[in-house]
Amino acid sequence: MIRIGKIAAAHGLTGEVILTHELPEMKWLTVGEPLHLELKKGSFIPFFVEGIRGKSDTEVILRLDDVADVTAAKELVGRLVHVENVKLSMANTTSPLRFIGYKVVDVTLGALGTIDDVYKAGTQWLAQIDTGAKKVLFPLIEAFIKDTNDRNRFLRVQLPDGLVDL
Secondary structure, rough: EEEEEEEEEEEEOOOEEEEEEEEOOOOOOOOEEEEEEEEOOOOOEEEEEEEEEEOOOOEEEEEEEEOOOOOHHHHHHOEEEEHHHHHHHHHOOOOOOHHHOOEEEEOOOOEEEEEEEEEEEEEEEEEEEOOOOOEEEOOOOOEEEEEEEEOOOEEOOOOOOOOOOO
């Protein structure tokens, strides 16, 4: 599963919600498709989309199954939204979110770990890896990424000296 955003707010009185997403486009999402909401840490509950309306480039208004009123919608506010990896790869192969689950190998330090999550901080995308001893964030920029292998799901990087030690 890949995180694509979160439920930002309830919308109206009929149970619609506003999804704030981190994808450049949402054309792949259609009525009948499931979105998986993380109601508890590590539990991805499918909610099928019953209606979609565009709001802005980063937000859509959704009607989800089993969410019939504003009270039920408010319970979903703040929940992370995930989709299956296959769905995202079909929709957008350039999104940095696709790197979740990739192994990271530094040209100097060797294997660092697997990307647990990807965050957008302003205009910058950051990857989070768990090195075993701690979690490390590094920018996903061309200057640091030396090679990507989508088939084997790894990134070869050259991170600045000391970045992993912070």
